């Protein structure tokens with residue numbers, strides 16, 4: 240696909256689509272709670288539709304009238320054995336969280352996905368679940384999908400120190416913990432997005448959290464709720480960066496979720512000297528409006544506890560750094576190697592093709608600033624975030640054309656991405 244290049248003066252306001260993490264979880268909590276859950280502003284993107292289809296295959300009645308999704312939950316014990324292996328598509332969140340939910344099922348389930356999912360590591364979830372009494376097997380004795388999982392009615396609570404900072408692993412263990420007869424204690428390596436913890440409370444359950452330590456008791460009754468999904472800051476990130484780097488721009492993003500475990504990108508933009516203005520419009524629901532203007536930026540160092548708070552934004556932050564003065568160093572981000580693609584290599588290579596100077600390292604990237612980007616032939620590798628980042632990069636290309644292979648990958652998290660970009664006055 241030929242990308243839009245050589246843009247100026249982007250302006251206007253947008254409401255970005257629903258949060259992907261919360262959309263997945265709203266189907267999951269709706270399925271394991273008792274009673275009806277209604278979901279507003281659900282993200283109708285490929286990944287979340289995979290979760291919806293998966294829970295239907297487990298026997299949950301889920302209606303979609305095109306506006307509101309209604310989930311008729313009957314608790315963990317009423318999930319049925321699926322007739323066939325379940326397809327998670329491209330979604331790491333779907334497969335890992337579903338494994339936690341299936342930990343207490345009395346049937347065997349096989350979960351598989353696309354070529355990218357077939358390469359994503361599952362030991363991080365399999366090992367703690369096995370300690371709890373679950374039997375999990377990857378293909379040919381490996382940790383890779385297809386994964387066959389056989390749950391147990393005798394799930395044991397565990398005390399577990401997580402070796403990776405991962406909200407997906409944490410959530411899988413919490414879903415399994417909810418099905419034990421005792422108390423599960425988790426210690427995070429770094430604090431990660433806390434949507435699962437918040438939704439346990441929203442659905443009437445209790446969970447103790449203090450810093451990196453989490454305690455959850457099993458056999459709690461969750462009750463169906465009304466969920467209004469906030470806008471996804473990870474989707475907003477592409478327009479925030481467009482507004483900062485395309486000359487003469489002024490962009491407003493409305494109804495963005497501002498959960499502090501997700502707002503690392505705002506802090507990074509502030510530290511780089513970007514003109515970003517955040518107005519919290521609904522404190523209780525952590526929603527706000529974010530405004531950005533084209534800015535002079537400076538390079539910074541990004542690492543440590545900040546990384547999980549912006550993990551999915553690192554490709555677009557790398558692009559931002561190519562336009563700052565000086566060097567930007569991203570470290571402690573080795574998790575990027577096991578996302579939809581190896582995002583360290585993909586960012587360095589594809590932005591390199593467009594003229595950026597980026598060195599991939601073992602745990603991140605070293606990016607030289609103030610580089611003029613030029614045209615070229617690039618690929619998303621089938622990774623939605625790489626595809627969207629490359630379209631934002633193309634906006635500042637003034638010489639030549641940019642051709643993107645596998646542009647359709649954007650539908651994994653943001654099917655309307657190109658249409659929304661057009662609303663900002665892109666010509």
Ligand SMILES: O=C(O)C1=C[C@@H](OP(=O)(O)O)[C@@H](O)[C@H](O)C1
Pocket residue numbers: 259260261332404405406407408410432550551574
């Ligand atoms: O829990 C979630 O909804 C997610 C957690 C993160 O993954 P990890 O837990 O593997 O870091 C993130 O990259 C992913 O897009 C969504």
Ligand SMILES: C=C(OP(=O)(O)O)C(=O)O
Pocket residue numbers: 286329330331332333551578579624652
């Ligand atoms: C890593 C991502 O998602 P998942 O792990 O669910 O595939 C992402 O959306 O960037």
